[in-house]
Amino acid sequence: MPCPISDDEIRKAKERRRRKARMDQRTRERLPVLPVLTSTADRRRRAAADLLQVARNTEPGALIPGTDGSLRRAIAPTAAGHLTWAEETASGGRRRNLTYEEEEAFWAFATIEVLRLTGIRNEELLELTHHSVTQYRLPSTGEVVPLLQIAPSKTDTERLLLVSPELADVLSAIISRLRGPDGAIPLVASYDVREKVWNPPMPLLFQRDVGSEHRAFTPTAIRKLLINALSTTGLTSADGEALTFSPHDFRRIFVTDAIMNGLPPHIAQVICGHRSIETTMGYKAVYPAETIEAHRAFIARRRASRPGEEYRTPTAEEWDAFLAHFEKRKVSIGTCARAFGSPCVHEHACVRCSLLRPDPAQRARLADIRDNLIARIAEAEREGWLGEVEGLQVSLAGAQDKLAQLNAEATRRSNAVSLGMPALGQIALGRRETKEPSPTADWAAAGSSEIGPWAHSARRPTRRTLR
Numbered sequence: 201m202p203c204p205i206s207d208d209e210i211r212k213a214k215e216r217r218r219r220k221a222r223m224d225q226r227t228r229e230r231l232p233v234l235p236v237l238t239s240t241a242d243r244r245r246r247a248a249a250d251l252l253q254v255a256r257n258t259e260p261g262a263l264i265p266g267t268d269g270s271l272r273r274a275i276a277p278t279a280a281g282h283l284t285w286a287e288e289t290a291s292g293g294r295r296r297n298l299t300y301e302e303e304e305a306f307w308a309f310a311t312i313e314v315l316r317l318t319g320i321r322n323e324e325l326l327e328l329t330h331h332s333v334t335q336y337r338l339p340s341t342g343e344v345v346p347l348l349q350i351a352p353s354k355t356d357t358e359r360l361l362l363v364s365p366e367l368a369d370v371l372s373a374i375i376s377r378l379r380g381p382d383g384a385i386p387l388v389a390s391y392d393v394r395e396k397v398w399n400p401p402m403p404l405l406f407q408r409d410v411g412s413e414h415r416a417f418t419p420t421a422i423r424k425l426l427i428n429a430l431s432t433t434g435l436t437s438a439d440g441e442a443l444t445f446s447p448h449d450f451r452r453i454f455v456t457d458a459i460m461n462g463l464p465p466h467i468a469q470v471i472c473g474h475r476s477i478e479t480t481m482g483y484k485a486v487y488p489a490e491t492i493e494a495h496r497a498f499i500a501r502r503r504a505s506r507p508g509e510e511y512r513t514p515t516a517e518e519w520d521a522f523l524a525h526f527e528k529r530k531v532s533i534g535t536c537a538r539a540f541g542s543p544c545v546h547e548h549a550c551v552r553c554s555l556l557r558p559d560p561a562q563r564a565r566l567a568d569i570r571d572n573l574i575a576r577i578a579e580a581e582r583e584g585w586l587g588e589v590e591g592l593q594v595s596l597a598g599a600q601d602k603l604a605q606l607n608a609e610a611t612r613r614s615n616a617v618s619l620g621m622p623a624l625g626q627i628a629l630g631r632r633e634t635k636e637p638s639p640t641a642d643w644a645a646a647g648s649s650e651i652g653p654w655a656h657s658a659r660r661p662t663r664r665t666l667r
């Protein structure tokens with residue numbers, strides 16, 4: 201019994217292409233503004249840390265220095281004594297939790313930096329632990345290089361990323377912030393929303409102090425951090441809406457930027473932990489500039505592979521040689537279609553040659569040749585000239601093939617359907633009812649025997665068309 205779901209219903213190619221175009225556009229929109237986002241996030245966390253530090257050194261109830269009198273250190277409730285609060289002196293004395301603001305600004309900065317420098321997935325970010333930072337000693341030079349171990353990822357395949365100096369600074373800031381008095385990072389349990397299981401307590405790098413305990417960041421918290429960080433940049437999309445970044449946008453940007461800067465796609469595949477390079481290339485956005493540059497490079501390569509003297513105006517002698525070539529291509533039973541500048545390598549055995557375009561006007565001659573070959577084969581067989589029979593049979597097959605080509609051409613012409621296309625003269629002049637017959641049209645009407653050496657091209661070549 202046939203499946204009730206049709207092919208059209210399960211074919212997803214068009215949908216996939218549309219999704220890819222949408223994602224590419226998203227990446228193209230966000231990649232140029234990434235430096236603005238990172239610098240704004242860095243400035244924000246520094247400003248929040250400075251403000252918190254100054255507020256801590258201010259007596260409760262006093263104006264906080266450096267705020268132009270707009271903030272006053274609030275008197276915190278006893279239960280939340282480790283938090284630093286401030287009150288705005290204007291606008292009804294709104295209270296601000298400066299500790300929370302500093303924390304949010306720091307973690308937004310850390311999230312953006314780690315995501316953009318590693319291209320890891322959101323769930324991989326949340327599973328980074330202090331143990332993920334390892335080191336490797338190069339056997340050749342003895343140099344120690346820091347590595348970031350990503351495990352487990354979506355594919356359950358561990359991978360190691362080289363830690364760049366920028367990433368090392370960010371990881372160092374995170375670890376310094378989380379270390380307790382004993383130098384250890386608190387162990388926290390996290391909930392894996394995809395696997396729907398609680399992971400055992402680990403020294404997670406993305407955890408924060410909530411009340412009296414440490415808790416792991418959740419995917420929702422990461423998204424909120426990014427939204428708040430974006431809102432301080434004032435960046436907008438092409439339609440004027442506030443620009444948003446999802447954690448996966450950083451992954452697409454990472455792949456696009458890396459490949460555009462010369463990283464081979466198969467290396468990017470390993471770094472991203474993709475099983476297929478198709479997935480990696482799917483992440484990479486294509487820019488129109490890339491297409492144009494690739495095409496120009498192709499033309500430059502092709503030109504480089506041809507002698508430079510070919511790119512000039514032909515001399516009169518060369519032009520005459522070119523025209524003479526076409527004159528020489530006329531043979532008794534049609535037209536030879538070999539390329540310009542190439543000699544006949546078939547010893548002018550045109551009946552057997554696939555390059556011969558038979559002339560309909562020479563059908564009778566071809567039929568004579570075929571009859572003659574049949575008679576000669578019969579004679580050779582009768583006389584016992586078996587060595588000649590084989591060659592004659594090849595020629596006979598060639599002649600029959602050419603006759604078949606002529607028959608097929610005649611059938612095609614007799615079955616031709618007029619499409620009622622407007623003639624060139626009518627379009628150009630508008631007022632003319634009938635078009636004066638052109639030489640080309642005459643040739644076409646009379647068959648290729650009248651067209652002469654230009655049968656293959658419909659019009660005589662000019663210097664312009666040959667350049």
Ligand code: SF4
Nearest residue numbers: 536544546549550553
């Ligand atoms: S044998 Fe072929 S290549 Fe040679 S002249 Fe005849 S058609 Fe041209």
